[in-house]
Amino acid sequence: MTPKRATDAAGLRLSEIRDLLDCEVICGEHRLDLVVTECFAADLMSDVLAFSKPHVLLITGLSGIQSVHTADVAELAGILFVHHKHPSQQVLDLARERNLPVLSTPHHMFDACAALAAKGLRSGSKG
Amino acid sequence: MVTSEASGEVLYRESFRIAGNDYEHGGDVATRVKSILKELGIDSALVRRLSIANFEAEMNIVMYAEEATLDLIVARDEVRVTITDRGPGIPDIEQAMQEGYSTATAEMRARGFGAGMGLPNIRRNADRFEIESVPGTGTTLRYAVRLG
Numbered sequence: 001m002t003p004k005r006a007t008d009a010a011g012l013r014l015s016e017i018r019d020l021l022d023c024e025v026i027c028g029e030h031r032l033d034l035v036v037t038e039c040f041a042a043d044l045m046s047d048v049l050a051f052s053k054p055h056v057l058l059i060t061g062l063s064g065i066q067s068v069h070t071a072d073v074a075e076l077a078g079i080l081f082v083h084h085k086h087p088s089q090q091v092l093d094l095a096r097e098r099n100l101p102v103l104s105t106p107h108h109m110f111d112a113c114a115a116l117a118a119k120g121l122r123s124g125s126k127g
Numbered sequence: 128m129v130t131s132e133a134s135g136e137v138l139y140r141e142s143f144r145i146a147g148n149d150y151e152h153g154g155d156v157a158t159r160v161k162s163i164l165k166e167l168g169i170d171s172a173l174v175r176r177l178s179i180a181n182f183e184a185e186m187n188i189v190m191y192a193e194e195a196t197l198d199l200i201v202a203r204d205e206v207r208v209t210i211t212d213r214g215p216g217i218p219d220i221e222q223a224m225q226e227g228y229s230t231a232t233a234e235m236r237a238r239g240f241g242a243g244m245g246l247p248n249i250r251r252n253a254d255r256f257e258i259e260s261v262p263g264t265g266t267t268l269r270y271a272v273r274l275g
Contacts, residue, residue, distance in 0.1 A: 046244035049179045050251065054172075062239045066186070069154030070239070073161055073178035075171070090151070098158070 011037035012119055014078060014101055017057075020119065021080070021105040021112055027092055028078060028101025036077045038124030041113050045070040052076065056124025059112060063087045065094060072098045082109045139167060139201040145188040147214065150238060153189040156197055157182035167201055169274065176252040177206055177272050183245045184210050184268055190235050191215065192265065205254070207271040216262035224250070224258075 015032040018025060025032065040052040041059040045066050048058060054075035060067055063085040071079050072094075078101035081087070086104055087095070095102045105112055141163070143156045161178040165171075181197070188195040192214030200207040217223045224246050231241020250256040253270035260266040 045239035073182045
């Protein structure tokens with residue numbers, strides 16, 4: 001995946017999302033310049049696999065290892081865990097290995113999605 | 128009837144074991160295969176389709192079967208995957224292929240799966256798809272994505 005640079009007009013950089021949603025950066029500090037324009041929010045990973053577009057930001061409360069595998073195989077931009085969800089070391093190690101940026105916000109899913117939508121991010125679903 | 132014989136020159140072949148009920152490693156094989164396909168220079172969009180199908184298939188094994196073998200064949204004209212498992216089998220394949228039909232446990236759902244999308248997701252991402260099953264013995268999936 002070719003990351004968009006900070007100069008892109010649309011979307012938000014992960015660093016801006018971090019600040020907007022009071023995030024902790026779990027891993028991928030070197031990728032906070034990545035711009036995302038679309039998001040897909042779900043706790044059901046099969047829904048993500050079926051309906052998400054590539055290169056979107058996954059917003060989820062599922063902090064198990066399958067969330068990282070899902071983001072990896074679906075070529076997603078990164079993961080935003082909601083409601084203070086924090087992955088285990090095993091999950092973190094896999095995310096680092098797959099070069100996936102992972103953030104965690106204290107906000108609940110609806111609030112996080114609403115805030116991102118208010119900033120212009122769009123749905124990352126296929127249809 | 129799709130045969131399991133390779134068509135076109137075989138560029139790469141490898142087999143992987145998937146253990147049932149091993150949630151900790153569920154997805155490892157799909158991730159490994161994705162890396163192999165990228166190293167072989169296969170188009171990203173095709174890698175994504177195959178990886179999604181492989182991950183869904185792998186999680187089905189983890190959730191429902193005792194063990195399985197995933198055979199990967201990269202030929203010049205297509206990538207072919209065959210997954211043969213030892214497990215309970217599927218009594219009604221047509222029913223299992225319906226989106227939303229699920230026999231998932233609470234544990235499976237807690238891990239984000241078991242919504243009844245697995246087999247439909249595999250078929251959706253493949254150019255060819257075949258499934259056969261013997262209840263009480265196991266299930267074989269064959270699917271392929273065309274290259275070029």
